[in-house]
Amino acid sequence: QVHLVESGGGVVQPGTSLTLSCAASGFTFSNYGMHWVRQAPGKGLEWVAVTWSDESNKYYADSVKGRFTISRDNSKYTLYLQMNSLRVEDTAVYYCARDWANGQSGYFDYWGLGTLVTVSS
Amino acid sequence: DIQMTQSPSSLSASVGDRVTITCRASQSISRWLAWFQQKPGKAPKSLIYAASTLESGVPARFSGSASGTDFTLTISSLQPEDSATYYCQRYDTYPLTFGGGTKVEI
Numbered sequence: 001q002v003h004l005v006e007s008g009g010g011v012v013q014p015g016t017s018l019t020l021s022c023a024a025s026g027f028t029f030s031n032y033g034m035h036w037v038r039q040a041p042g043k044g045l046e047w048v049a050v051t052w053s054d055e056s057n058k059y060y061a062d063s064v065k066g067r068f069t070i071s072r073d074n075s076k077y078t079l080y081l082q083m084n085s086l087r088v089e090d091t092a093v094y095y096c097a098r099d100w101a102n103g104q105s106g107y108f109d110y111w112g113l114g115t116l117v118t119v120s121s
Numbered sequence: 122d123i124q125m126t127q128s129p130s131s132l133s134a135s136v137g138d139r140v141t142i143t144c145r146a147s148q149s150i151s152r153w154l155a156w157f158q159q160k161p162g163k164a165p166k167s168l169i170y171a172a173s174t175l176e177s178g179v180p181a182r183f184s185g186s187a188s189g190t191d192f193t194l195t196i197s198s199l200q201p202e203d204s205a206t207y208y209c210q211r212y213d214t215y216p217l218t219f220g221g222g223t224k225v226e227i
Contacts, residue, residue: 035217044219044220044221044222045159045165045210045219047218050215050217059216060216061216062216095164095165100170106153106212106215107167107212108165108210109170110167111167113163114164
């Protein structure tokens with residue numbers, strides 16, 4: 001059974017950094033692309049970033065490009081999101097989601113429960 | 122970027138009603154469209170991919186269709202547990218985008 005568990009959220013000040021983790025289990029992690037998707041309080045879903053299964057390709061939303069970095073450790077079955085220069089508008093629940101394929105599909109077949117990041121002074 | 126316009130933003134219907142939600146892409150995305158259901162405080166759940174293919178375990182009262190750049194999610198007979206917000210999402214190219222969501226109230 002596929003499980004995705006995010007961690008690392010919290011309250012931080014604008015301009016600071018935070019790293020989120022997503023622990024995966026129940027499938028062969030190295031075979032699948034992985035995504036981060038976020039949802040601001042009371043708002044809709046926004047795709048953030050994707051990494052191919054082998055990290056050969058990575059793509060980002062324009063809103064986070066240059067500030068966020070997605071990475072993974074296949075030996076640890078863990079996905080990461082390094083978030084720098086955080087802004088108030090980055091406040092959201094951050095979900096990790098599994099890609100249906102190696103990252104090329106862009107379809108999310110499993111989602112984690114999310115971790116809340118609050119950026120506030 | 123390709124935009125997804127979802128309508129209506131909310132609707133209220135009765136148990137047993139047929140409900141239709143529409144998403145329109147700003148340009149062709151072939152059939153690279155998915156639908157998700159999200160209940161309050163919960164993670165989204167995948168319902169449909171490739172415009173009309175049901176995910177395993179999704180009740181048959183849910184269906185999806187496509188006509189050009191217009192996509193439709195239909196709930197044939199609304200049930201109390203279908204109260205949720207529904208999102209469409211295109212996945213033809215990166216960056217990926219979602220529709221604005223439709224809140225369905227019973």
